Amino acid sequence: EDGKKGGFAHYMLKEIFEQPQVFYNTIRGINDAPLPDCNRLRDPVTVVACGTSYHAGLIFKYLLEECCQIPARLDYASEFRYYPPPASGLVIGITQSGETADTLMALRLAKAHNCHTLAITNVLGSTVTRLADTTLYMRAGPEISVAATKSFIAQLAVLMQIVNRFRGNSQTETLLEAHKAIEDALLMDFSETVGLCENAQSIFYVGRGPFYPVSLEGALKMKEISYIHAEGYAAGEIKHGPFALLSEKTPVIAICMPGETYDVMISNIKEMKARGSPVIGIGRSGDTDLPEICDLFIPLNVATLFTQILTATVVLQLIAYHTAEKLGRDIDRPRNLAKSVTVE
Numbered sequence: 001e002d003g004k005k006g007g008f009a010h011y012m013l014k015e016i017f018e019q020p021q022v023f024y025n026t027i028r029g030i031n032d033a034p035l036p037d038c039n040r041l042r043d044p045v046t047v048v049a050c051g052t053s054y055h056a057g058l059i060f061k062y063l064l065e066e067c068c069q070i071p072a073r074l075d076y077a078s079e080f081r082y083y084p085p086p087a088s089g090l091v092i093g094i095t096q097s098g099e100t101a102d103t104l105m106a107l108r109l110a111k112a113h114n115c116h117t118l119a120i121t122n123v124l125g126s127t128v129t130r131l132a133d134t135t136l137y138m139r140a141g142p143e144i145s146v147a148a149t150k151s152f153i154a155q156l157a158v159l160m161q162i163v164n165r166f167r168g169n170s171q172t173e174t175l176l177e178a179h180k181a182i183e184d185a186l187l188m189d190f191s192e193t194v195g196l197c198e199n200a201q202s203i204f205y206v207g208r209g210p211f212y213p214v215s216l217e218g219a220l221k222m223k224e225i226s227y228i229h230a231e232g233y234a235a236g237e238i239k240h241g242p243f244a245l246l247s248e249k250t251p252v253i254a255i256c257m258p259g260e261t262y263d264v265m266i267s268n269i270k271e272m273k274a275r276g277s278p279v280i281g282i283g284r285s286g287d288t289d290l291p292e293i294c295d296l297f298i299p300l301n302v303a304t305l306f307t308q309i310l311t312a313t314v315v316l317q318l319i320a321y322h323t324a325e326k327l328g329r330d331i332d333r334p335r336n337l338a339k340s341v342t343v344e
């Protein structure tokens with residue numbers, strides 16, 4: 001088994017390190033694939049997914065609405081059936097394994113309501129591929145570790161490519177550049193961050209706009225493999241409740257990238273600092289505010305929104321990994337979790 005890990009201590013770390021290549025391969029693969037036709041997008045788009053795949057869906061919803069002005073609905077697959085079904089249109093199921101019962105069930109229901117169904121999956125011949133009208137494949141290769149990492153980056157690659165196609169932009173080359181930024185993030189040292197996280201009672205991950213789902217995914221990785229309670233929050237919501245929990249034992253990891261969310265993130269960070277939480281800021285290298293107001297600053301070379309999303313994701317995966325490693329957890333097989341959940 002050690003041989004299969006290619007010299008890495010865990011499959012999870014190996015899979016994290018495969019991400020630049022996975023991203024590249026998936027972008028290239030999607031380039032040749034027929035995408036759902038743009039006319040369908042005059043109808044409503046609905047996305048259904050679970051777990052990490054749901055977080056990819058949330059980023060996709062943001063990008064579709066912000067970059068393509070296409071309204072999108074996103075449901076937890078397990079909740080889809082409790083709401084009125086979309087009258088028609090496109091229903092996209094995102095599922096790494098292609099076997100998640102809740103996602104399959106939601107797509108069956110969508111078909112029964114005459115929606116066109118599109119599956120985004122990593123597994124050739126999986127159940128979802130037989131169910132959906134169309135399938136797009138991520139090219140992540142087999143993912144062994146229970147916590148999803150490279151499949152998430154591959155999902156983002158597919159979804160970003162769809163967004164580009166829908167906005168009539170064939171910026172594949174620019175998108176491909178992002179794999180270099182992911183590579184840079186892999187070389188960073190997170191020991192100081194781990195020092196702030198390993199004894200935490202709870203960790204809050206905060207961001208705004210597209211960085212809110214990135215925060216959710218970062219927190220999910222942390223709880224899955226380190227067993228430290230972590231929550232992803234829309235940064236503006238922290239004052240509506242979680243403020244009561246902030247102390248020196250609840251570090252905050254804040255994603256604060258240049259752009260429309262920047263100024264208000266800075267003031268949110270100051271508010272959280274004032275309530276005693278150590279703050280780890282993730283931002284653009286060269287930022288001068290963050291190193292001043294945060295206890296730790298993680299600088300990233302980020303040119304585009306897509307790269308910001310991708311690299312912040314990778315950084316959060318590594319923080320979770322190294323924290324869990326420090327705590328001696330069973331990283332590839334966390335307690336009580338399964339790689340694919342085939343019951344509702």
Ligand code: G6P
Binds near residue numbers: 097099100146147
């Ligand atoms: C399980 C896994 C998660 C995954 C979720 C959805 O809970 O532990 O890592 O995100 O299922 O899986 P899917 O295969 O549908 O993406």
